[in-house]
Amino acid sequence: MTTTSPTARRSAPPAAPPRRTTSMRRRTPQAWLFLAxxxxxxxxxMIGPTIWMVIASFFNTSTVRSGLGSFAGLDNYLEMFSRDDFWSSLWHTLQFTLYTVPPLVVLSFVLAVLTNRAARGQWFFRLAFFLPFILPSATISLIWVFVFTPLNGLWSLPGRLLGLEPGNGVLSDPRTAMIGIAIATIWWTIGFNFVLYLAGLQEIPRQLYEAAAVDGASAWQQIRSVTIPLLARTTALVILLQIIASLKIFDQVYLMTSGGPGNSTQVALGLITDTAFTDNRIGAASAASVLLFLIIIVIAIVQQLISRAGAKREEAS
Structure with missing residues (x-):
């Protein structure tokens, strides 16, 4: 009987990866058939309308006549850069993003951690936090318009109990209208981020928390040293998705305030819609859409670069 020495075993070349079998090659057309x-x-x-939008942005396209219309070159883009309402709509969109992204990231993380640590009733908390997300935007808007009603809304209930006179209402005041829309959006969409964080928490091995507890780490120290670092990729994904969703805000604004009062909540997509279907100027609206698309792409790239730089610093340390 011959034996193989340990040195021979270590020096043996690694086995070659298996080649694609004939059956796998036969499955490729079937896969494309299902993907078709x-x-x-x-x-x-998606792709077709996007290409048509880019082409129409260089023409005086209108809804009242067929075809692309006359060639406009960069006139539509120059017009958008010179319009004050275009810049104000971008500012309102950025304002909404600043109001919603940090609370949606922080609150969803906190709720997911608390739910994951709950000994009983986790199903109830999952249902309660995620249930609003499945409701359509029209339903959410109607609910919060009623909540913010000055005389009979739930928002003014504490004031009525204290005997205070009702004010103008959250949505009818230019200073608070965007805040009211942000509150409604946070209540509506927090369940999606909550589910992402909860899925990430359930992938963290319990042994890490047990080892940290043995070393004397408190609950907060466990969250800071174990949970937050291991959920860094989930947090980056949540931030990216939330920024993109906030920059594309339209439904809540249109249904709750229609851009008012006094255009104080007119966002970028609202301006694009008014330009296309109220002013019947598809070309100018397409130019604004292309500019918004480029802004979203740039912000997404910057956020990804920042996340990767932070991940590299953590790996180096």
């Missing part, structure tokens, strides 16, 4: 409906749908309703 989605690819066609995506090309017809």
């Amino acid at each position: 409906p989605f690819v066609l749908f995506y090309a017809a309703f």
Whole structure:
């Protein structure tokens, strides 16, 4: 009987990866067959309209006449840069993003940590926090318009109990209208981020918390040293998705305030919609859409670069 020495075992070359079998090659056409409906749908309703939007931004396209219209060159873009309402709509969009992204990231993380630590009733908290997210935007808007009603809304209930006179209302005051929309949005969409964080928490091994507890770490120290670092990728994903969603805000604003009062809540997509379907200027609206698209791309790239730089610093330390 021959034996192989440990040195021979260590020096043996690694086994070559298995080649693709004939059955795997035969499955490739079947995979494309199943993907075909989605690819066609995506090309017809996403890629195609996007290409047409970019082309129309260089023409005087209108809804009252067929075709692209006369060639305008960069006139539509120059017009948008010179319009005060375009810049104000971008500022309102950024303002909404600043109002919603930090609370949605922090609150969803806190709620996920508390739910994950709950000994009983986790199903109830999951249902309670995620249930508003499945409601349509029209339902959410109607609920919060009623809540913010000056005379009979729930928002003014504490004032009525204290005998105070009702004010103008949250949505009818230019100083608080955007804050009211942000509050409604946070209540509506926090469940999505909550589920992402909860899924990430359940992937963290319990042994890490037990080892930290043995070393004398408190609950906060465990969260700071174990939970937050291990959820860094989830946090980066939540921030990116939330920034993109906030920059594309439209439904709540249109249904709750229609851009008012006094255009104090007119956001970028609201301006684009008014330009396209009220002013019948598809070309100018397409130029504004392209500019908003570029802004979202730049912000997403910057956020990803910052996240990767932070991850590299953590790995180096």
